Amino acid sequence: xxxxxxxxxxxxxxxxxxxxxxxxxxxxxxxxxxxxxxxxxxxxxxxxxxxxxxxxxxxxxxxxxxxxxxxxxxxxxxxxxxxxxxxxxxxxxxxxxxxxxxxxxxxxxxxxxxxxxxxxxxxxxxxxxxxxxxxxxxxxxxxxxxxxxxxxxxxxxxxxxxxxxxxxxxxxxxxxxxxxxxxxxxxxxxxxxxxxxxxxxxxxxxx
Numbered sequence: 078x079x080x081x082x083x084x085x086x087x088x089x090x091x092x093x094x095x096x097x098x099x100x101x102x103x104x105x106x107x108x109x110x111x112x113x114x115x116x117x118x119x120x121x122x123x124x125x126x127x128x129x130x131x132x133x134x135x136x137x138x139x140x141x142x143x144x145x146x147x148x149x150x151x152x153x154x155x156x157x158x159x160x161x162x163x164x165x166x167x168x169x170x171x172x173x174x175x176x177x178x179x180x181x182x183x184x185x186x187x188x189x190x191x192x193x194x195x196x197x198x199x200x201x202x203x204x205x206x207x208x209x210x211x212x213x214x215x216x217x218x219x220x221x222x223x224x225x226x227x228x229x230x231x232x233x234x235x236x237x238x239x240x241x242x243x244x245x246x247x248x249x250x251x252x253x254x255x256x257x258x259x260x261x262x263x264x265x266x267x268x269x270x271x272x273x274x275x276x277x278x279x280x281x282x283x284x
Contacts, residue, residue: 085212107164205245
């Protein structure tokens with residue numbers, strides 16, 4: 078089973094993934110970009126706030142990281158009947174590089190399919206809240222923590238608005254795979270919504 082967690086910067090998706098992983102300790106919790114030694118090295122380049130990266134070069138770095146991640150971690154876990162909980166996957170490319178950077182969505186979908194052998198999550202949770210709220214959270218977090226991973230937080234509000242609108246458009250176009258979770262509230266409130274959604278959409282997970 079393959080479940081992905083998506084959302085704008087500061088949406089709280091990573092915290093929610095961690096809490097879900099605590100409920101299902103046998104699950105493999107992972108993230109993108111990252112998840113393997115090679116992918117983690119690419120992540121350091123992509124999220125470095127001092128890096129100036131061409132949008133297409135950025136896209137190809139994400140694809141390279143993802144390919145390694147799928148081959149080493151995601152697909153082997155799925156094939157042995159395990160559960161993968163992944164912080165971002167191919168939909169992040171569509172939202173950030175497609176809607177955010179305004180790159181061609183059809184080309185992005187083709188690249189995603191090539192990098193992953195057309196792997197699709199069983200369920201994608203999108204944590205939604207106003208982009209200005211998420212950006213404030215993310216920038217406040219980075220002011221006291223990982224300042225070296227702030228390249229996307231440095232983008233302007235219009236970029237983050239396009240990303241949010243992109244995520245919602247993806248969810249509307251494919252409602253059987255996506256579930257939008259209201260991310261405005263306390264961690265406990267959002268976690269309750271997350272578990273309700275997982276139980277409703279994937280009853281075999283709770284069995």
